[in-house]
Amino acid sequence: MKILLAIDGSSYTKKMLAYLTTHDELFGTQNDYTVFTVQQALPSRARAAVGKEVVENYYREDAEKLIAPVTKFLARHGIAAKSTWKVGQVGETIASFADAGKFDLIIMGSHGHGAIGNLVMGSVATRVLAHGKVPVLLVR
Numbered sequence: 001m002k003i004l005l006a007i008d009g010s011s012y013t014k015k016m017l018a019y020l021t022t023h024d025e026l027f028g029t030q031n032d033y034t035v036f037t038v039q040q041a042l043p044s045r046a047r048a049a050v051g052k053e054v055v056e057n058y059y060r061e062d063a064e065k066l067i068a069p070v071t072k073f074l075a076r077h078g079i080a081a082k083s084t085w086k087v088g089q090v091g092e093t094i095a096s097f098a099d100a101g102k103f104d105l106i107i108m109g110s111h112g113h114g115a116i117g118n119l120v121m122g123s124v125a126t127r128v129l130a131h132g133k134v135p136v137l138l139v140r
Contacts (some may be wrong), residue, residue, distance in 0.1 A: 035081050
């Protein structure tokens with residue numbers, strides 16, 4: 001199975017990894033994993049003020065800070081995961097990346113704000129579900 005692990009570095013990412021390790025059908029060398037994070041775009045004025053190279057370095061370093069502990073965790077369990085990141089709207093970018101990559105499953109932590117929280121601030125999980133075709137396993 002080709003599995004996309006959508007991460008954000010929060011405690012919900014840790015909960016997702018803990019859940020993953022307790023489910024043999026999802027966790028093991030028989031599956032192909034990609035660790036994926038999305039960086040929110042900096043405001044255009046900030047990008048213009050500091051320049052393209054500084055912005056790219058910022059995005060890359062920030063993504064690597066999130067990805068490194070997860071890939072290290074997986075490696076300790078004998079899993080060599082691929083990793084990548086993109087810049088964009090988080091939910092939509094996760095959904096389009098999963099669709100384009102022909103993933104079988106997206107696994108991600110859910111912050112679980114509830115219905116009122118979703119109305120006010122939206123939900124990455126809701127956006128992934130709304131914009132994608134790949135099944136999503138939410139861990140809370």
